[in-house]
Amino acid sequence: MKRNINYLFRALVAAFAVVTLVLTNLTVLQREELMSAAANSRRLAGWDNQSRRGGIYDRSGEVLAQTESAGGPRRYRDSWAFGPVLGYLNPRLGASGVEARYAAVLTGRPAVWSALGLSFPLTGRGEDLILTVDRGVQEEAMRLLAGKKGAAVVLDPRSGAVLALASRPAFDPASVAQEWEKISKDEDAPLLNRATQGLYPPGSTLKLLTLATVLSRQPAAGEQRYNCPGKLVLPGYTVHCPRAHGDVDLAQALAVSCNVTFAKLGLAAGNPALAEEAEKAGFNKAVPFDLPTAVSSFPRGRPGAGETAQRAIGQGEVLATPLTMALLTAGIANGGSIMRPYLVQERRLGALVVDDTVPQKLSTFVTPDTAAAITRMMVGVTQHGTGRSAALPGVAVAGKTGTAENPHGAPHAWFVGFAPAEAPRVVVAVIVENGGSGGGAAAPIARRLLQTALEVVRQ
Template sequence: MKTGVRRLALATGVIFVILIVHLTYIQAIAGERLYLNPLNPRLNLVEQQTQRGAIYDRAGRVLARTVGNPGQFQRQYPYGPATALVVGYVSGRFGSSGLEASRDGDLLGLTGWQHLLNQGRRLMGQVARGNDLTLTLDAELQRLATSLLAGRRGAAVALDPRTGAVLALASSPTFDPNRLEEEWQRINSPGAGSPLLNRAIQGLYPPGSIMKLVTATAALEVDPGILQRDFYCPGYLEVQGWKLTCPRPHGHLNFQQAMMYSCNVTFATLALEAGADKFKETAALYGFDKPLKFDLPVEESRVPGRLNASALAEGAIGQGAVLATPLQMAMVTAAIANKGILMQPYLVEKVTAAGGRLLWQAVPRPLQVVTGAKVATDIKEAMVATVNGGTATAASLPGIQVAAKTGSAQNPGGEAHAWLVAFAPADEPRIAVAVVVENAGAGGVVAAPLAREILAAALRR
């Protein structure tokens, strides 16, 4: 009986130790993350007593600032709807979104030792001052991209392929964060097209023929000899009794021509030859089926887990259950532009304290070596040919060689989604873009001119 008591005491001790470890985790390790959760009502109190930091674009243009006196702070967004889905909003009534939500801790000066300092200030009745953010975003490019998409549903992403810096992250429709109170009803009405949804990172679309860039990477890795091979397209391909078609029979063509005219039969054949595992593996290297660490919440792009032959053939041309965000497809393009090295995309360049002291700076770093320079160059040349005489001629720029790939993604919602991904200049790429316009038709017709404008504006500077 006495041994029983001792064992019970021991068991109690063990259970209490578990509780102690758990509580230490909750309070000491996860503490700051829990505190900065947007659901924390304490942040609202801090908000009223803190001058929130400003947000600048890469050239120092103001994207968000706080004016007024303690108690009556007002948040202004000079670029309004253009940056609304990146910068987000903060409101006592409607909560917060975008960087205003994800970087709340920096903007209110609540991270690390600053938390204690600012808490002391507030206790003494002084106004605490948050930190400023400088983004990689180019506000003018962002404004241009948003205005190009105006009136349509879609998204445009521009990256610097050499660093992964996000230059533009536009989504349409959007909203005016300066007039949230007035607009809230309209924003949430069913016909508004979900303006709070950042389609560039949260929209999952079938990528259509853009996916052929991934298929091409997989195929070239398996067999570089396909560059010299002669393919034949009778206009259809039968896989397991399922018929995959091309808009027209392309007849005899080589790899580059298959890319130029976006031949479904050839790329489906290449994928079947490379195999489902290789296809999935290549997609994963590009970033599919993996959570992406980013300054805003990104939806995971996906390739279905088990691919039988017909699903593989479908997936190779970006149809079926393959879904991708515009950011994901911009990453694919940027990796090809950057000789096969995918850089980690990032949006916040640096965090500075109120006095201008640098607190944190982003360091560009490779996310993944996707493929070798040779394969990347081969695909680039096919993309150049696509602009010079293929489906993407509408994306060409005078004096600057553009490389591009079009896509027209079939979807149950009506007309095809028009896609275009491009980078330029082809020899020394400084910008990679991905544009998608929902239910607008052929990518070469609708999306290409948009991408062209964005490239032109970015390279003019």
């Protein structure tokens, strides 16, 4: 009998521990995720009625969103360009974007509050958010993408601070409730944040990955020459170039975006090596970020030669978000280190700074020497290669174009790059869906964004 009571006691203690862990997980660890769910509209409305929701400001302190009194309406200033960042907020529809991700702090309820079962706010007001986003760069990105489907990411490679996160088509947070019926049924998906959740074949921009894989393992490869006869016939797939490029070195091959050369490089390296390098750049795992992100994929394994060659030039089964391609490019710009991207610089309660984001290293992509070698080749792309439309007067721009084949229509146009090449301060990734040539459709947009962002990030 005594033994049975002992067993029962232990079982009850174990059950209690499990329940405690589950509740802790829900109320603390998963609290932000649950609070950011768009379907959680009842809790959202109740919280906002009890406290004055905190404001959201751009990096210079300009108002983006404000609430003047407890339970009062959310007011947005010139918000047409900020749907991809701010998201929406409505008692009936719920919330998305920054409004959802930071619902707890905006309404004045720290994580421990929910764990204690307390539903009222800690203070009569929520915290204010100071974003890393610059109003001018964000508006310029949205203007440049107007009338198109696509996205643009602009960030500082040294810190990971996001200066702009643009996605088109989009919605205006100020009028989303009135236009919900139209927006929610729009086949062009304005509610989809293409910058963080759009998955596309990266095309020739992924040749930077292939280049990184080769140079990381064989530094001398940069001094070798390769022959391009115009096509490479493989089992089940033929790699084509617009013309026969003849004998080229790696810098020349990147400048003219030679598919044959990079397919050969990918075959020599093998898919396992390419996938390993891709994962260093953020593929095959969720990017830790303030907003929901789709997982960019570079499948592992040992596929056939045709598929391996396609992956080496950014086709086949490879898919990437613009954010992932921006981070890969930032890894090169930042001497091989990829910094964790972030949108919120500070959280404030009145004049008190509650939290100030400290830049964190996310991963090591390549060595400084390899990053420097790739940078030199990328400068050639904008000086005399396919990316000349991204060149800036008096500023060396390092870049790479991409024209990604699309089975559903015209190719997607890509450009990734950074400036100044010798001391990078700004990285940009641009995609224009069905835009055709990366050099024709995406590079000019990237040029304008680099120019605008460099005026903001002066040091």
